[in-house]
Amino acid sequence: MEAGMSEEKSALVAELVRVLEMVRQLEAHMAGQQQQQAGGEQRCRALVRTMRDSIDRAVHMAMSSCAGGQPESPPSGGDGSPRSAGSDQAGDFRGRGNAAGQCKKRKTLPKWSTQVRVSAVQDVTPLDDGLSWRKYGQKDILGAKYPRAYFRCTHRHSQSCNASKQVQRTDGNPLLFDVVYHGSHTCAQAQQHGAAAHPGGSNQGARPAAASGPGEHSQSQAQTTASPGFEAAAGPALPFSLPSNGPAAGADDAGGSRLPGGGARATASHFVSPATPECLARDVPHPRDAELASTTNSPMPMEEMDFMFPLDAADFLENPASYF
DNA sequence: GGAATTTGACCACC
DNA sequence: GGTGGTCAAATTCC
Structure with missing residues (x-):
């Protein structure tokens, strides 16, 4: 088990290093030419996208480690939602009337x-x-x-x-x-x-x-x-x-700032x-x-x-x- | 008319 | 008892 962990950590570090590198590049870009070159924007977008992918993987790995390898916690899910923490639905449902068991505070949800x-x-x-x-x-x-x-x-x-x-x-x-x-x-x-x-x-x-x-x-x-x-x-x-x-x-x-309602x-x-x-x-x-x-x-x-x-x-x- | 936000009140946890 | 989270009515906008 340790081996697996180390391996995962190494991968995580590598992923994070990549992200850091990309962040630097991005910063350089933004500091420099971003305003003048249209291509600069594209470049930045590409970097951001790549970064996201890396972070996704890194997070997944990190969370797996933290959670003891449980597949469910990683926020990254397929749905792309803010990270769908895989588990979620634990039956939440609170609600006023839920007297019985569910509490309003969703502590069970990821x-x-x-x-x-x-x-x-x-x-x-x-x-x-x-x-x-x-x-x-x-x-x-x-x-x-x-x-x-x-x-x-x-x-x-x-x-x-x-x-x-x-x-x-x-x-x-x-x-x-x-x-x-x-x-x-x-x-x-x-x-x-x-x-x-x-x-x-x-x-x-x-x-x-x-x-x-x-x-x-x-x-x-x-x-x-x-x-x-x-x-x-x-x-x-x-x-x-x-x-x-x-x-x-x-x-x-x-003016009407925000009135109740659709303000x-x-x-x-x-x-x-x-x-x-x-x-x-x-x-x-x-x-x-x-x-x-x-x-x-x-x-x-x-x-x-x-x-x-x-x-x-x-x-x-x-x-x-x-x-x- | 439908949909969304605001706001006060209620309920559960600490 | 205090605080946080959610519900639901009222109101407004598209």
Whole structure:
């Protein structure tokens, strides 16, 4: 058994080294020419894609090791959803009325977290994983500066997809979002996007946002596997309503800021990530966004935002365990 | 009319 | 008892 472990570790290290190398190349690219050469963008995309694949493999291996070789935990699943942790459905179902046995807190579901970075404070929606998420709640967390938003798969009822996730802005860095996934997607859409959710941005198949409302999907990413496609950047719906909590939140909501009800609908950032399937079409910035933009961060070029890496590669290499 | 978000309340766990 | 997670009604937008 040890042998197997060592072998796996070696492979893991090799994979991580590759990723690191690619990250460096990517950085060099971005630092240099990205703005002028169209080819640079393609190059970056290719690198990102490769990186994702490597990370996927690495994560899988790492998780296998951590889990004692259990095949189920690895977030990488076939569905590409944020990492479908293979096991998932453990019968979750909580619910108000579930008196009997299921507790509301899904402790039995596999869970993994990720950190997603956006380019500007107004980009309240981290990545979009190409899946449909529906927000079902938001809550202020004790000690946290920002509220936590709760999402679950839009197809939860129709397809019994139990995936859910929690998105919360980190206190220290408004540009960073902690995304915690619970369970994996079992819905049909997940299967499709899973395969297609390349960060490389090929799945922009994006639908016109027909049914997807303002915020179903939201962010994504998978830390551990980074594969689903982290395209960070644009987001349709805000995970939270950037209330007055926001540090920079301008307080004035003039207009109709967000009223109860579909209020948040029109807030998205104007970035269109190539990979954000559904979220794209979301339109424009809420007046407040613009305001925030000017006060907070400077907008970053699309190319840069597109591939925000969910995690710090260097840090990941140094402390891989901390990411699992 | 359908779909989605917001928000308050309820329930379970620590 | 406090906090976190989820439900469901109300409201709004497409």
